[in-house]
Amino acid sequence: MPVPSAEELTERKRIQINAETVGNAASTDFPGHWPGENHEWDLEYFKENFKVQFHTSSPLDLSFSLIGIDTSVANAFRRILLAEIPTLAIEDVYIYQNTSIIQDEVLAHRLGLIPLRGNHAALDWMKWYKKPTTDTEGSGSPSDYNTVTLMLHVRCEWQDGGLDRAAAGETDPDKLYTGHTVFASDMMWSPIGQQEALFGPDGGVEAQNPGIVIAKMRPGQEIKLMMHAFKGIGQDHAKFSPVATASYRLLPTIDISKPIVGPDAKKFARCFPKGVIALETVTEKDAGQNSELEGKQGELKAVVADPMRDTVSRECLRHPEFKDKVKLGRVRDHFIFRIESTGQYDSDHLFLESVKLLKVKCARIKRGLAQMTQ
Template sequence: MAPLIPSQAELDRRLIVDINPETVSNIPSTDFPGHWPGESHEWSLDKFINSFKVDFHRNEQFESSFSLVGLDASIANAFRRILMAEVPTLAIEFVFVNNNTSVIQDEVLAQRLGLIPLKGSVEGINWMRWFKRPTEDDPESGSSPSDYNTIVLRLEIECTKNPNAAPGEQDPRKLYKNAHVYAKDIVYDPVGRQMDYFTGDNAIQPVNPEILIAKLRPGQKISMEMHCIKGIGADHAKFSPVCTASYRLLPDINIQRPIIGDDAKKFAKCFPRGVIALEPVTAEEAAKKGSGYEGHDGEMKAVVRDAFNDTVSRECLRHEEFQGKVKLGRVRDHFIFNIESSGQFDSDFLFLESVKVLKLKCARWKRGLTDLMR
């Protein structure tokens, strides 16, 4: 039997994941050849180059949004997981407490310090090597702190009374000096070759200097030394370089039968602002037989203006007057990414780093496969 040749309409239908009132349908993956009769899904570099594209929607320093079109879900999800868990960053790992007379316990204070996002020279962070932690079986097996694997920070602060405070002052920030300890009070102590990379604005420092660490009162003091190392989010969330890294499929809204008049206004309210627009029915549409607009010249009709901003709430599917008139879906190979950096790296730089990590993974897998075939 000769293979079936699908029409373009059928190919377009296969690209849409159907969104029903309570279910999702048409979800089969095409991750193996021969899934659809008459259509080959064998991977081809030329086909991928011709179909893949990247569209940027917003590119700010710490937040970016862009679309990856023509990609398989497994690859898109790999980028998301790498962004959250495998792009290396700096964070405080070891805290040596010399003196802490605040009301916060040592271990709680150390935990708070470890969660402060740090930033510095990207070149310097790439220059740094990994710090190997000692194992339980061999406590002497770990790395020794050095300029190429450890960043040293210090926090030396003491609360005292402010002799210049106004009589009757109640605000502790005016009544005392150093009543509040902020991230900006942490001081970077460069050693060795770190002076070549982490200087000036590129010095290691908290992303947000106004992060509140502790509150002190006269006579209370904090004195500690902190060691920062490179790590990944898979080890601890404090090493994750992103606040959020997510994607969604492009919404698809297909108005199959005319929606006119008051129904059109109600239909537009079922979607976020700007997704559905109201336009007048033209004389040509009203004169065309079978269009559904006969006798409605000049009335307002509902049209899709911008499906990109739709949240696919399915609200329109809950109203009887819209039954059979609209079909909701999502484009299965159009992924809209949103990346929000924690501040150590720019958001677009983070995605490029995730691509590098995936390339290294592929190269490592390829070497392993070559060794296996020998």
Template sequence: MAPLVPSQEELQRRRIIGINAETVTNIPSTDFPGHWPGESHSWALDKFKNGFNVEFHRNDPYEASFSLIGLDAAVANAFRRILMAEIPTLAIEYVFVHNNTSVIQDEVLAQRLGLIPLKGSVEGINWMQWFRKESEEDDGTPADTPSDFNTVVMHLDVECTINADAEPGEQDPRKLYHNAHVYAKDLTFHAVGRQEEYFAGDGAIQPVNPDILIAKLRPGQVIQLEMHCIKGIGADHAKFSPVATASYRLLPDIKIERPIIGEDAKKFAKCFPKGVITLEPVTSAEASRPGSGYEGHAGELKAVVRDAFNDTVSRECLRHEEFQGKVKLGRVRDHFIFNVESTGQFESDVLFLEAVKVLKLKCARWKRGLSDLMA
């Protein structure tokens, strides 16, 4: 017996998660074998290729927005978690303070420095190896020593002095003194060994934002320190995370099931963010068609869904009695709208490709482990 083939209308209904006034319905995914009697939902590569799609909505160097269509929520969430916690970057790990006479304590200054996002040659960072730190457990494993292939060295050496050329009566400390404010741009990078090959020119290690304020000094105060940057991932510490935000939301679905006309239409439009609902005049053809609900309303304004993408699914329209039974809200379960904001090490669209590489490696590792179990 051939498997049953559900209609497109039924398949579309299954894709929608219902957003009600107080509840959310149709949450679990049902496209797996055995859930629907007589239907075949076995996974197939060709079927996945035909159903999967990527749409870009915004592609700036530090922020990207795109849609992944045709994925399961588990895979989409795996990409989100990898973006935040498993793509390696560089960050300051060790700070050796030689002299610090500022008002900021050594440990606070070190913590501020560690959170400064750094950027450099992606090829160089991929070339660098992991720095094995001393284990908290006495397992006899020796810690690595700093080398050109596992440690990047930066320095900060500033002293605040009086500006003899300042105008009489000047009140701005930045004009009264030299180095009154210490910024991220004051960090200097010193390449050693093969780092001169990988981190040269525009690919040199440097702060993403040179204007991050580190400390404020006054005449006679000095900061002299050496910083060691190592490779790490966000799962170890947030300072290694390559993203400021990595999130997704499901595509909103708005269906107007009964006509909303006149003042009700204007009120309905105000229940949504600007641009989601538009007002259009009822045409003569609609007003003359029996059963359309627009009979006798030719020329009046009606509510029409213009762009559900921008909706925040606030449910505001479900709180008004005049809209009861006229609108149905939902979200498309397999349409994930990602928003990725890079901290600067990687461009925002490249970050997702890096996440794909990490997931492929994890799958290959799992496959090897499964083969070993089966052997």
């Protein structure tokens, strides 16, 4: 069977970015398979070509590249991150008193969207809560293994002598009132059953961002309520999603086919985000290697410094002087992931969880196929 050249393999992976269109974007019937060639699955070949490169890593923000996989696999990781990793979120709110200006339903909605954090092992131990129905009455009663209880009780009052200062023209609420701003840190965890032992060592269940403002009140107003938080997934509601966003993009490519020097080099650099194109001085060696650079020693030339920063705006293709000197593209099997965690899991932990869930899905399919062939 014919073996494609390195140039041919590179061209196959390159999506062409033209001024108005995109080329070489269509896939084959089976991704990565070409007629007349042997593309039999080989685990060792996959291990040799698959790579993971980390770019930035912090507890709430992670950027890395997956190189050598198909789009379907990369998109599976993204969808699992968004919708299938279980987290804890407030589902039911029991309001005993609310004399603030925020309506009960709006207040409950705001509480439900506050990200919570707690012990991961305890979260894995928790079961799924099933709301009772007419057919299963009583089976969905809250308990320590399916419900986390949080309390919120705040009241706004005048400070000592605050009314007198108000008459004198004071307007600063911090000097006039106490409890005038309700923060997420005011939510108190109320452990039940085994939760004290399971969640307790890590500080229990609390808001990931204590500074979130829930409501603002004035003297005499009060909020008193109880919240039930359940285990859920983003597929049911966005509040259960463990990520603020999980996305990927293909690695941009910039190929300068003809030298761009002098004032054109500076103009070319301005067509891209900062750091993508660098300006270097033309040397004697450069002039000897490229006849088009002869006599231009000492001038600036444009070189590609960091294509990963490019946003593929195609700005350079709008200028006729660059039309035949540059080619833009994207690498179809190089995925640059960006994961922003809401805080319940570290960002790198989230990706490992998505890998585990994909393995579970694959195992489920294998069992189903085995049963079908019996």
